[in-house]
Amino acid sequence: MSSALALSDANAATEALALAAMVRDSVVSGVERRALMLRFSRLPEGLRDPRHSRLLAEALAPMHRPTRARVFELPGGDRVVVAPPPGQHLEEMRADLGRLLPETDLDDWAPLLRLPAEAAALLGAVEEALGLGLAAPAEEAAAPPPPASEALDAALRALAGADVAAVQRRAGVWRLAPGDDGATLEATDIRAHVPDLVERLLPGSGFAALPGLGRRFRRAAERRLLADLVRPPGIRNMGAVALPLALASVTEAEALRLYGAAGPEGRRRISLSVPLGDALADPAGLALTARYTAARGLSLGFEEVEAAELARLDLARLVPGSIRLRFRPALLSAPAGTRDALDAALPEDRSRIVLTGVDAPVAIAWAWQRGITRFMGRVLEARRAAG
Amino acid sequence: VTAGASELRSVLRGLPGGTLVLAVPRAAQPATRRVAGALLDEAAAFGGGHRAGLPAAELLVGTSPAAAARAAEALADIAALAARSFIVPEETGALEAWVAAQPPPAPAEAGIAALEARCAALPLEAAASLTFFAEGESERPVAQRLGPAPFPVEDAELAEQARDWLCRRVLGALTDPRAFAKLPPLRPGLRLLLDLPGAALPGGGMMGGGGGGAPPIALLPAATLGAPGQAARAAQLEAAGWRVAHLAADAALAAAWRGPGLLAAPPPEEASPALGGGFIALGRAHPAWCRAPGILRELPGRGPGA
Numbered sequence: 007m008s009s010a011l012a013l014s015d016a017n018a019a020t021e022a023l024a025l026a027a028m029v030r031d032s033v034v035s036g037v038e039r040r041a042l043m044l045r046f047s048r049l050p051e052g053l054r055d056p057r058h059s060r061l062l063a064e065a066l067a068p069m070h071r072p073t074r075a076r077v078f079e080l081p082g083g084d085r086v087v088v089a090p091p092p093g094q095h096l097e098e099m100r101a102d103l104g105r106l107l108p109e110t111d112l113d114d115w116a117p118l119l120r121l122p123a124e125a126a127a128l129l130g131a132v133e134e135a136l137g138l139g140l141a142a143p144a145e146e147a148a149a150p151p152p153p154a155s156e157a158l159d160a161a162l163r164a165l166a167g168a169d170v171a172a173v174q175r176r177a178g179v180w181r182l183a184p185g186d187d188g189a190t191l192e193a194t195d196i197r198a199h200v201p202d203l204v205e206r207l208l209p210g211s212g213f214a215a216l217p218g219l220g221r222r223f224r225r226a227a228e229r230r231l232l233a234d235l236v237r238p239p240g241i242r243n244m245g246a247v248a249l250p251l252a253l254a255s256v257t258e259a260e261a262l263r264l265y266g267a268a269g270p271e272g273r274r275r276i277s278l279s280v281p282l283g284d285a286l287a288d289p290a291g292l293a294l295t296a297r298y299t300a301a302r303g304l305s306l307g308f309e310e311v312e313a314a315e316l317a318r319l320d321l322a323r324l325v326p327g328s329i330r331l332r333f334r335p336a337l338l339s340a341p342a343g344t345r346d347a348l349d350a351a352l353p354e355d356r357s358r359i360v361l362t363g364v365d366a367p368v369a370i371a372w373a374w375q376r377g378i379t380r381f382m383g384r385v386l387e388a389r390r391a392a393g
Numbered sequence: 394v395t396a397g398a399s400e401l402r403s404v405l406r407g408l409p410g411g412t413l414v415l416a417v418p419r420a421a422q423p424a425t426r427r428v429a430g431a432l433l434d435e436a437a438a439f440g441g442g443h444r445a446g447l448p449a450a451e452l453l454v455g456t457s458p459a460a461a462a463r464a465a466e467a468l469a470d471i472a473a474l475a476a477r478s479f480i481v482p483e484e485t486g487a488l489e490a491w492v493a494a495q496p497p498p499a500p501a502e503a504g505i506a507a508l509e510a511r512c513a514a515l516p517l518e519a520a521a522s523l524t525f526f527a528e529g530e531s532e533r534p535v536a537q538r539l540g541p542a543p544f545p546v547e548d549a550e551l552a553e554q555a556r557d558w559l560c561r562r563v564l565g566a567l568t569d570p571r572a573f574a575k576l577p578p579l580r581p582g583l584r585l586l587l588d589l590p591g592a593a594l595p596g597g598g599m600m601g602g603g604g605g606g607a608p609p610i611a612l613l614p615a616a617t618l619g620a621p622g623q624a625a626r627a628a629q630l631e632a633a634g635w636r637v638a639h640l641a642a643d644a645a646l647a648a649a650w651r652g653p654g655l656l657a658a659p660p661p662e663e664a665s666p667a668l669g670g671g672f673i674a675l676g677r678a679h680p681a682w683c684r685a686p687g688i689l690r691e692l693p694g695r696g697p698g699a
Contacts, residue, residue: 155506162505215592217616218553219505225550254550257424262431287616288549289643291424297471298428315619320649351651 022132023371025078025086026338029128032121039121040093041128042100044085048115053107065102068095080132093118129339132368150212158219161207162226170230173202179248179360180386182370183379189386193246193277198231200224221284224252232260236267246275250309250330253284256295265302273302279309279330282321296325310362313337313348322353329353330360330382333369352376397447397492404445404452405481405488413442414488415453415461417468417476418495423548426451429472436464449495499547508551512544512558516575521563523577526586526673526689536689537580539563540588540612553616557590564589585609586657586673586689588640591617593626608636610673612657615641638673647672 032039044066046054069077075089075096089096096118104112119128153161175197182189204211204223213220228251234240241247241264255261256278265273278299285292285308299306307327313334315321321329340348352359356377364370364383373381405414417433420426433444433453440460445452453464458478465476479488502508512520522542525534541559546552564587566572579585584607591614611630617623618639627637641647641658647668648661657673664682674683674690683690 155504155509159504159506214621216554216557217591217620218550218557221553222505222548222550254424257427257431259427259430262427266431266435282619283616286618286641286646287553287614289641289646291422291549293643293645294422294425294428294472301467301471312619314624318618318651318654319646320651323649324645 021078022080022368023375025080025088025132026129026368026371027375028076028088029121029125030342032125036122038091040089040091040096041119041121041124042087042093042096043117043119043128043131044087045115045131046083046085049107049110053110058107061106062103065106066099068099086128086132088121126339149214150210152213152215152219153208153211157208157211158223162223164207165203165223165226165230168203168207168227168230170198170203170227171234173199173227174231174234175199177382178386180381181379182381182386184374189381191245192380193248193275194244195248195250195382196231196235196241197250198224198227200227203227217283218287221252221254221287225255225258228252228255229258229260232258232264236260236264240264241268241272241276246277248277248279250279250281253280253288253291253295256280256306257298265304270303273304277305277307277327279307279328280325282308282311282315282319285324292324300326307358317344317347317351320351322355322358328358328360328380330362331378333361333363333365333372333383335366338368338372349376352378397449397495398489400445400447401489401492404447404454405485408454408481410482412455412481413458413461414479414481415456415464415476416479416488416491417451417453417474419449419451419498420472420474421547425472425474429468429474432464432467432471436460439463447492449498450492499545502546502548502551505551505554508546508555509558512555512562515544515559515562517562517566517572518575518577520559521566521576523579525580525583525692527692528689529686530684532692534580534583534692536584536586536607536610538586538588538612538691539567539576539579540586553591553614556588556614557592560588560590586612586638588612591620593622608634610638610655611635612638612640615639615646615656615658 028039029041031037046062069075069085069087075087075093078086078088080086087096087099100112100116100118103116117127117131121128177195178191179193179195180189181192200223204213213223232251232255251261265276268276280292280295296306305327306325308321308325308329310330310332311321312332316329316331337345337348357380359378360380360382361369361373361378362382364373364381364385367385369383370381370385373379415433415436417429420429429451430444433451436453436456437443437460440457440463442454442456442460445454453461456464461478465478468474468476477491479485479491481488520542522538522540524538526536526538527533528535541556541563544552544555544559546555563576566576587609589611613623613627630637636655638655638657641650641656644659644661647656647658648663648665650656650658650665650667652667652670655671655673656668657675659676660668660672660674660679660683662680664680664685668688669682669685670687672683672688674688676691677693679690682688
């Protein structure tokens with residue numbers, strides 16, 4: 007719900023970004039501030055009726071008085087009021103709220119935070135308000151055991167004749183720059199959803215312990231997907247298409263047929279992306295694939311790169327095309343050193359970056375701050391659904 | 394009778410005089426073979442003719458000289474394959490000699506279960522390799538790398554998996570006194586570089602390499618760099634007294650490396666700031682910068698892997 011709610015507030019991303027930047031400034035410079043968080047979304051339903059709203063509005067009136075305080079409106083109606091210390095009027099306002107709603111726990115829905123000491127708590131609360139599911143990911147679930155080699159051989163044989171249409175997934179690659187009226191669809195991303203196939207053909211198994219064989223399984227699935235795309239209507243009349251593929255799939259017979267069927271004009275509309283792990287496991291294969299795709303006028307990039315990988319390897323040197331960077335909420339609260347390293351590692355031509363996993367507007371704000379304007383994720387898909 | 398001679402005869406039978414045949418050696422990698430095939434198909438579509446496969450080569454028969462020249466150029470640029478043109482029947486003898494000179498192809502992998510069985514059946518002596526490393530100008534070994542022996546598998550995915558299986562066998566032998574005796578003899582006093590499989594070992598923890606001196610180095614495949622759980626694994630190894638290095642198969646990756654962390658790879662021609670401070674140079678050809686202090690350089694001609 008959070009992303010849809012956030013979308014209704016056109017400024018949410020910008021406000022959240024401004025708040026996050028202010029908090030970080032306070033951390034870097036050590037300048038003290040007081041922040042009163044007003045998380046109305048945490049109040050019980052009964053207290054959010056019009057009568058209570060009016061009372062709350064009165065109690066909060068001092069907020070809008072010309073003070074040195076600044077008010078940030080967050081998605082879902084939450085607000086954060088930030089003022090220099092001592093922040094007397096924040097405490098008074100908070101006391102008024104306590105008298106007004108004695109049955110509620112102020113520390114829960116209206117905490118008064120000290121910056122920079124409690125910066126992490128504030129950023130965390132902001133992200134949560136934005137629906138980023140801030141809670142640190144729980145201990146990774148134990149990976150499912152790898153399939154036995156015989157079972158895998160059988161699954162690969164079954165896959166060679168399987169219909170993968172049911173596990174085909176489509177999503178948009180969107181362009182959205184600050185000041186745009188709305189997002190523009192740049193390409194349709196088509197992929198075979200491999201986890202579903204693993205579940206169907208090798209139930210209870212996983213490839214975490216067999217990375218090379220995981221790539222082989224994925225390639226077998228993608229051969230079927232590519233064969234589907236060669237057959238009409240396939241990708242004809244589809245406009246630009248983004249195909250995330252295992253590295254070896256890019257030179258599979260079915261893929262080569264697809265490029266041939268697309269013709270020179272169609273090839274210019276196909277952008278391919280391969281996992282960085284595949285490229286690292288088979289650098290000679292990457293070099294061959296890069297030479298072949300360049301000669302055929304196809305764009306070759308990387309799919310789903312983590313920020314830490316981007317900082318460690320000069321990826322723009324390895325492929326000429328787009329680099330898909332996975333957005334993680336942790337990027338918002340990363341320490342300055344990590345952030346600077348990532349910013350320095352971004353390719354100078356920011357149009358080569360596509361930010362993926364954009365499930366909350368704050369990710370867009372984070373990207374805009376870095377000149378990134380191409381996105382994939384739920385926020386943009388919701389926008390499409392909303393028309 | 395060499396492999397392919399009879400196939401070649403049947404391809405050439407009844408061809409009119411002055412027919413052009415473009416002969417392409419069989420590439421080692423399946424991906425390269427597929428790309429080469431696509432380039433030949435394209436040439437046939439452009440200049441006529443048809444493709445004919447031999448066990449150790451691929452022929453494009455009866456295409457136009459312009460198409461053959463274009464295909465040969467593309468094959469060299471993209472697939473690094475040296476194609477040759479012959480006019481038959483005039484140059485049939487030369488073509489036959491060329492075909493006979495092609496190395497026979499490796500038998501195709503029968504499947505994953507078969508590969509696993511092959512890895513398991515390999516004698517431990519042949520599964521492990523020990524190589525030595527020097528530092529600076531000296532040729533005296535200061536470090537030794539114990540890892541899986543090179544195992545010829547054409548397919549990159551299967552090669553990756555075979556390395557993992559052999560890695561596990563070598564690691565298992567380290568803690569089994571009887572098997573240990575079959576490993577190549579480690580030299581006391583040399584720093585240890587140890588290959589680890591790409592996926593974490595069940596049961597997790599690695600014990601420290603003990604004592605003073607330079608810490609032992611765990612070599613992890615570069616493909617694990619961004620894999621889930623790997624950052625925690627590297628931290629665990631470091632907490633247990635290991636240094637972690639990522640193992641890359643290609644100088645292009647070393648050139649793209651920005652750090653932090655240690656990399657083991659064939660060295661690129663030019664040093665970079667990320668490599669200058671610490672690097673493990675693999676292979677035989679080492680540019681001069683690999684003789685700087687802090688860089689381990691593989692020594693030629695030692696150990697069974699050499």
